[in-house]
Structure formats: C-alpha cells, structure tokens
Amino acid sequence: MSTSIISILCGLGGMLGWGIYDxxxxxYSKQIGPFxxxxxxxxxxxxxxxxxxxxxxxxxxxxxxxxxxxPVAAIVYSVGYLFFFRGFEIGNxxxxxxxxxxxxxxxxxxAYLFMGQRLSTMQSLGVFMIIxxxxxxxxNWNEIKNHNFKLSIGVKETAIGAFFFxxxxxxxxxxxxxxxxxxxxxxxxxxxxVFLLLFSFFMKRELSMKTTSAKTIRMVLxxxxxxxxxxxxxxxxxxxxxxxxxxxxxxxxxxxxxxxxILFLKDTVTKFQGAGMIIAVAGIIVTGF
Numbered sequence: 001m002s003t004s005i006i007s008i009l010c011g012l013g014g015m016l017g018w019g020i021y022d023x024x025x026x027x028y029s030k031q032i033g034p035f036x037x038x039x040x041x042x043x044x045x046x047x048x049x050x051x052x053x054x055x056x057x058x059x060x061x062x063x064x065x066x067x068x069x070x071p072v073a074a075i076v077y078s079v080g081y082l083f084f085f086r087g088f089e090i091g092n093x094x095x096x097x098x099x100x101x102x103x104x105x106x107x108x109x110x111a112y113l114f115m116g117q118r119l120s121t122m123q124s125l126g127v128f129m130i131i132x133x134x135x136x137x138x139x140n141w142n143e144i145k146n147h148n149f150k151l152s153i154g155v156k157e158t159a160i161g162a163f164f165f166x167x168x169x170x171x172x173x174x175x176x177x178x179x180x181x182x183x184x185x186x187x188x189x190x191x192x193x194v195f196l197l198l199f200s201f202f203m204k205r206e207l208s209m210k211t212t213s214a215k216t217i218r219m220v221l222x223x224x225x226x227x228x229x230x231x232x233x234x235x236x237x238x239x240x241x242x243x244x245x246x247x248x249x250x251x252x253x254x255x256x257x258x259x260x261x262i263l264f265l266k267d268t269v270t271k272f273q274g275a276g277m278i279i280a281v282a283g284i285i286v287t288g289f
Contacts, residue, residue, distance in 0.1 A: 010237025011249025017230025019256020022100070024223040025085055026093035026261065032212055034085030035205050037220060038078070039196045044221040045228030046189040049182075052232065058182040066178050073171045074191025078199070080164030083157045091154020094267040097257035098137035098277040099158040101130050104251035104284060106166020115170060122286055129283025136276025137269075152273075173238045181235035189228065252284045 021041075029037045062070075080103075087096040105127050111117040176184045200207050209217055230250075237246045258277060261267040269277070 007237050007240050007246055008249060010233050010240075011246045013233035014230045014237070014246075014250030015253045016256060017226050017233065017253075018250065019253040019260070021223050021227035021230065022084075022088075022097055022253060022257045023093065023260040023264075024219060024226075026088040026096065026257070027265070028216060028220055028223070029085045029089045031216060032209070032220070034082065034089050035196075035200070036207060036209065036212075038081050038085055039193075039200065039207055040209065040217075040220050041224030041227060042078075042081075042189065042192050042196065044224035045226075045231075046186075046193050046224075048225040049186050049189060049228050049232065052182055053186075056182050058186070059180060060183060062179055062183070062187075066175055069171055069175055070184075070187045071191050071195075073168055073175060073188050075195050076164050076168045076171065077188065078192050078195045080161045080168060083161030083164065087154035087156075087158035087161065089154075091152060091158070092267055092269070093261040093265055094258045094269055094277065095137055095152050095273060096154045096158045097254040097261065098273075098280050099134050099155050100162055100165075101251060101254050101280045101284060102134055102159055102162035103165035103169075104287065105130050106163050107169045107251075108287070110166055110170045111173075115173070126283045126285070126287030129286060130280050131283075133276045133278070133280025133283055137273045137280060172235060176235045176238040181232065181237075181239050185228070185232045185235050189231070249284075252281060254284075255281050 025034075025037055025041070084096075084100060087099070108117075108123070108127060172184060172188065175188070199205065234246065234250050237250075254277070258267075258281075
C-alpha cells in the first residue's frame with residue numbers, strides 16, 4: 001500500500017474518530033460539565049492505548065528536546081479541549097463544530113511559518129473557504145438583523161480552542177517524526193491526564209462521578225477510547241506524510257459531528273449558518289488537493 005493511500009486512510013480515521021468524540025463531548029459536557037467529560041474520557045483513552053504495546057514495538061530513548069516538548073504538547077492539547085468543550089457546553093453543537101474547523105487553518109499557518117511547509121494554490125483557496133465559511137456559521141444572524149453585531153454563543157471559546165489545537169499538531173508532528181507515533185501518543189496522553197489532575201487540584205474542580213448514571217459513565221469512557229484511537233491514527237500518519245496534507249482530511253470531522261447533531265439533537269441553524277458550514281467543510285476537502 002502506498003504512503004499516500006495510508007495517509008488518506010489515517011486522515012479519514014481521524015475524521016471519523018474525532019467527529020464521534022466531539023459529538024458525544026457536546027452531549028455529555030452539557031450533562032456533567034466539560035471538565036469531567038474531558039478528564040475521564042482522556043483517562044480512559046490513555047489506559048486503552050497501553051494495549052497497543054502488545055501489538056506494536058516502540059522506542060523509549062527520548063532526546064532532551066522531545067522531553068521538553070511532550071509536556072508542552074500535553075498542556076496545549078488540554079487547554080484546547082477545555083475551551084472547545086466549554087463552547088459545546090454553552091453553544092449549539094453544529095455551530096461550535098463548524099467553528100472548530102479553524103484549527104486546520106491554524107495548523108497549516110504554523111506549518112507554513114515555522115516548519116517550512118508550503119501551501120498549493122488549491123490549499124490556499126481551501127483555507128480562504130474555511131475562514132469564510134466559519135465566519136458565516138459563527139455569526140448570530142438574528143441579532144445582526146436587529147443591527148446588533150454578535151457572535152453565536154460558544155464561538156469565542158471554540159476559536160481559542162482551535163488556536164491551541166493548531167499549535168499542538170505542529171508540535172505533535174515534530175515529536176512523532178523523532179520518536180514514533182505510539183510513544184508520542186502515549187506520552188502526550190499521560191501528560192494530559194497529569195495536567196488535568198493538577199488543574200483540578202489547584203482550581204478545585206470536582207472529578208467525582210458518584211452521582212452520574214452508569215450509562216453516562218460508559219459513554220464517556222467509550223468516547224475517550226475512540227478519541228485516543230483517532231489521535232494514534234493521525235500520529236501514525238504524521239510519521240509518513242506532512243501535517244499540511246493530513247490535517248485537512250482529518251479536520252473534516254465536522255461533517256461527522258454536524259450530521260450526528262442534526263440527526264440526534266435536532267440542532268437548528270439559519271440558512272446563512274448552514275451555507276457557512278457547507279463552505280467550511282468544502283474548504284477542508286479542497287485543501288486535500
């Protein structure tokens with residue numbers, strides 16, 4: 001199998017896994033709060049990844065620079081999801097998912113500025129479409145009709161989260177190319193859990209799930225395993241190709257999230273917001289060429 005086909009499949013795997021995770025995250029962050037949703041799902045995902053050590057070989061001789069980058073990547077990823085799930089908690093799942101497409105733009109921008117990767121004409125067009133689509137999707141058009149310019153609820157938090165994800169994936173590419181996809185995924189996941197534990201301690205965030213239903217607990221743990229698989233697949237892809245190519249495919253995850261939100265949550269959007277979502281998703285697809 002050619003490396004290009006493997007890269008495409010890895011991007012699709014990330015798209016499907018993250019799309020499901022984000023949809024479930026939108027559901028359960030409203031029920032138990034974003035912090036509990038993130039912590040317990042990340043812990044479950046981290047534990048599940050250790051099973052891969054029985055299937056794949058991994059090297060654990062880590063250079064000094066990578067030892068420094070791993071906790072940085074873990075913190076950046078954690079902060080990104082804290083903002084993202086906060087957007088889900090207070091906003092419309094479909095609109096938040098569409099806005100999150102900005103992480104692909106940030107990833108490609110940082111890859112261009114700091115890693116020497118370059119965009120083709122089609123990819124540049126795709127980036128413009130993503131930005132335009134997200135702008136349409138994130139505005140509260142009812143308020144604009146009344147001459148009040150206002151972003152939809154949760155958009156600001158989501159855009160901040162997208163920025164941190166853009167930073168993360170460039171760092172993750174550096175780590176993956178140096179020590180491999182499996183150690184990268186394992187160490188970063190462990191770092192995320194440690195960071196969230198420290199965050200909960202110093203910020204006095206409640207982690208107990210005693211009053212949570214067994215069904216909700218199972219779903220939160222399942223979504224963590226799904227997300228961990230998506231991260232592992234994309235990190236594997238990054239050892240083969242460039243983030244500037246794999247990222248656009250994986251970032252089409254909003255197709256999955258928005259479809260599930262409309263089908264199961266009956267999310268409603270305006271015509272302008274719907275058009276923006278379509279343009280943003282189309283832009284992601286265009287950047288893959």
